[in-house]
Amino acid sequence: MATLRDVAAAVGVSHTTVSNAYHRPEKLSGALRERILRTARELGYPGPNPLAAGLATRRAGAVGVLFTEALSYAFTDPAAVLFLQGVAGTSELADVGLTLIPAPPESPSAGEWASDAVRRAVVDGFLAYSLSDDHPGVVAARARGLPLVVVDEPEPRPGDGVPFVYVDDRDGARQAAAHLAGLGHRRVAVLADRLAADGRSGPADGARLGAVTYAVVRHRLAGYLDALPAGSRPPVVECGGNSAELGRAAALGLLAGPPEERPTAILAITDRLAEGALAAARELGVAVPGELSVVGFDDLPPAAAAVPPLTTVRQPLVRKGEVAARMLLDLIAGAAPGAGGAPERVRLPAELVVRSTTAPPAR
Amino acid sequence: MATLRDVAAAVGVSHTTVSNAYHRPEKLSGALRERILRTARELGYPGPNPLAAGLATRRAGAVGVLFTEALSYAFTDPAAVLFLQGVAGTSELADVGLTLIPAPPESPSAGEWASDAVRRAVVDGFLAYSLSDDHPGVVAARARGLPLVVVDEPEPRPGDGVPFVYVDDRDGARQAAAHLAGLGHRRVAVLADRLAADGRSGPADGARLGAVTYAVVRHRLAGYLDALPAGSRPPVVECGGNSAELGRAAALGLLAGPPEERPTAILAITDRLAEGALAAARELGVAVPGELSVVGFDDLPPAAAAVPPLTTVRQPLVRKGEVAARMLLDLIAGAAPGAGGAPERVRLPAELVVRSTTAPPAR
DNA sequence: CTGCTCGTGTTTACCGGTCAACACGAGGAG
DNA sequence: CTCCTCGTGTTGACCGGTAAACACGAGCAG
The missing domain is CATH 3.40.50.2300 (Response regulator)
Known part of the structure; x- marks a missing residue:
């Protein structure tokens, strides 16, 4: 597969100029840019490799959502899907991808190396959705050192510094x-x-x-x-x-x-x-x-x-997803939790909706 | 943030040895491995950076699923969710992540640079789910040069070489x-x-x-x-x-x-x-x-x-997801479409289920 | 005693980009 | 006429890993 340098060589410019043709059109003349893009197309160059770009910029361009159990199970749960809908709505606004990460609660089999998916996920931050108190996924996520927002559970200890979104x-x-x-x-x-x-x-x-x-x-x-x-x-x-x-x-x-x-x-x-x-x-x-x-x-x-x-x-299931996603995005953007920007915990209200399955008991 | 080389320096070994401590335990003595892992923990080293690892191995460890419109809308559609359930089930078996990618059908605004999400997704292959015939997302996915499986639509031209999973x-x-x-x-x-x-x-x-x-x-x-x-x-x-x-x-x-x-x-x-x-x-x-x-x-x-x-x-919505995911995973693993390994198109049957909303017309 | 294999590590070359710093000619200000 | 700025590019250093090839001492067969 052709690389950025191949294109540069073919056009006869430096690799940086090709890079700029993609990200900073203003840094080169329109004519040259056209020429570069055309050559790239002819060479079958698929555009800057996201992995390499991510490595250099230190941004993955995606957020990860952690689910207990298998993902196939998560999709079975309407509440989880509604939550995801909220998350998706706000993260696509910010133009970041959404990757789903299964975090089975099994304890580590090979010593400390469980929850591999969490460790290998190419993301800028995690949303932990409704995991149990002792869930290794949360631990693994924290260990990654990336921004993390916990949703519903496990409730972080106060002062722990972990942003938390939950329903009353x-x-x-x-x-x-x-x-x-x-x-x-x-x-x-x-x-x-x-x-x-x-x-x-x-x-x-x-x-x-x-x-x-x-x-x-x-x-x-x-x-x-x-x-x-x-x-x-x-x-x-x-x-x-x-x-x-x-x-x-x-x-x-x-x-x-x-x-x-x-x-x-x-x-x-x-x-x-x-x-x-x-x-x-x-x-x-x-x-x-x-x-x-x-x-x-x-x-x-x-x-x-x-x-x-x-x-x-x-x-408010959808809203919960929206709030959590917004919080995580702010964190990724650099807001320190608790300090000024993102609040450390957000409580969402629950509300009784009386319909037709309740009445006074028969006497 | 500490890097692999920092750990190596602290322990007094080469960086390769540290890398091996994570991926190839058999290449070094148990004692040294323990020492490395412990030091890594002390230094707060979060483990090998997935982006860097991906760049070197040329594997992203995730598959992308393309949806028309917004993701928040996709989650609203039970058929899409069921499909995703199937996809998730088989891709987690293969231990690869799942990235959701919105592919709005709007035509490119800035020349040829629409569907940015597709171009920037860190994935090893795409699943295009039910996109329209002229959808730019499919084009962008093909341009990435990665394995691609189309589900439901758009129907690839025969001989086009694009694997296709659909329902009759x-x-x-x-x-x-x-x-x-x-x-x-x-x-x-x-x-x-x-x-x-x-x-x-x-x-x-x-x-x-x-x-x-x-x-x-x-x-x-x-x-x-x-x-x-x-x-x-x-x-x-x-x-x-x-x-x-x-x-x-x-x-x-x-x-x-x-x-x-x-x-x-x-x-x-x-x-x-x-x-x-x-x-x-x-x-x-x-x-x-x-x-x-x-x-x-x-x-x-x-x-x-x-x-x-x-x-x-x-x-068979869930099954459709399973079949498509399996096909994509095979493709990523190296099977050429049509040739030996993966078949080029798979047709799934549809079946009438007669319940209680049909009867002869009133006369 | 020689020569092999084996277990452990190390060296060195990528992977494919981005970005800060610098080079250089042209046009405008003083 | 000189100096500065601006528009365009280039150079070279990272980003943080992985992997092939090689080094080296020990154990062991012949």
Whole structure:
């Protein structure tokens, strides 16, 4: 493949002049520039090699987004996709690429050399999206010494200097539970997921509830407790994954008992689990919201279209992506976190959206 | 920031040895390797710079996926996301990154230097996803001289040597129309989109139908005609975008007339338009499938969950991504297209899925 | 004792650009 | 007439790695 110097030789000018023909048209006469570009075309020169240019300028021209697990899984999660939409919107404004980086939570197999993808990514900065507290991906990203913005979790220790964008999950959950409590519900159950990365399912005991690995889950759970009558400990059951199917299975168990024993309301930690709960209720002939109230979390597009439309907590997913991307771009552009330019943490509000899956409990 | 040579100097070895400590542990003693790695950590050396490494090895370690329009829009399109899911699944197997590249169809503003993102992307190859026939992004990608696989469109000229992965849209559309024709429908209308990149809406005349810029649309339209009674020219109305809302608006127009004049069936060129048609029918009190049959295209997840469940044509979206990614990876690994290794074109089947939105026309 | 191979490192040449500093002739100001 | 500035280019030094070829002592077979 022809290089910049080949073109220079063919035209009979210096390599710098060819470089300038591409980036600094004003530094040479129009005629010469034309001649250079034409020769380049004739020689099949594909233009300056981005790798070489990047090395010289020390800019990769792209930002990396870190996902837990496989990317193929991330695309399966509507919340992640919406977040990405926000990120994409603002990073293309800044004319930088977007590279997706899978960061499996497996612990390093060959000593300290796990999360290779993070180490090898050609990027100017990272966006860590919703990783667990102990995730090696975040560590690897920090080790790269590049600007890093953490989204949702893991929550950086205050003073740690890591910019952080998050949603007030606790307050959102509190609103959801308060809504239910206000309607008069006393027997409330929680449908949860991801208390840890082990994918376990079934009722969660105190120990497990005390050691939740994901900050988002921790906060939502705490928010529920905030608004429920003091001292009440709603049963929490883990679904083993965030899907309607798994939510349905778990809800089936919750709803198995006789009417006077089963919960009158379910707080689902995500919309998809709520969807599953709705399916389970339908299957069992339990009327929603007559005999059972359900509240979701996220307010994904299908929530409004569900039958009945789902009462849920809205979090600004796209906006979260926009804010995080803007913050990272500022950081890359040179703003010191916390100091003047970029704020160190941004909290986005969550808001209860009451639709048709909640009502006072049957008496 | 410390470099590989700094570490070498600190340890008192050559820089090559440090490089080997990272990539070829067998080329040096374990003790020395440990010492090097430890020193590197102490110096805050972030590991080999990916840009420099890439330059030297001539591998970027990532593949680029080209989308029409903005990325933020692509994430809005479930079909694109599903495709990406397939791509991500196979490229992470190969341990290469995934870079998303927006390729707006605008014509070059500064002479030949449009689609900058394509030219600057640090990738080893491109996947062009569903671009229009004349899209500058494809041209730019070819100009980079890197392996390129085109997905869906633009259809490369035979013998052009560009690998191509596509779905048999024409056959899928034919099946849809044949199903309707078989049920006895004679007044069929088509809900379309993207006849060109101008976003126009309204009835499409012959001239416009003759100059469709997107191959996929062209094929689906042709497939419909294949199966409809010879000589019948169903009215085609453009929606101006692929959304349920726009589909609803267009369908409202189609369904405005008295029962004996309005179509008894609608062929929607995408599921989302079909969804809009369903909404319009519901609004107008037109029973589906009693008074109106609707067939979609794509078989996105919501299609099965719609009420009533949508009859549609399934295309293997995730698989399309997998096949295309595998093909590109093979190409990057050195297989010549067409010759031995990678086949030059792969056609994926489309299949009609009959659900509950189609029935014989009311008599 | 000689000659090979093997394990460990080192030397040296790229990879393909960008950029700061400098060269040089022409036109305009003083 | 001289000096300065400006428009155009050129020189040469990086950017931060990778890899082929070579050096060298030790162990070992013949």
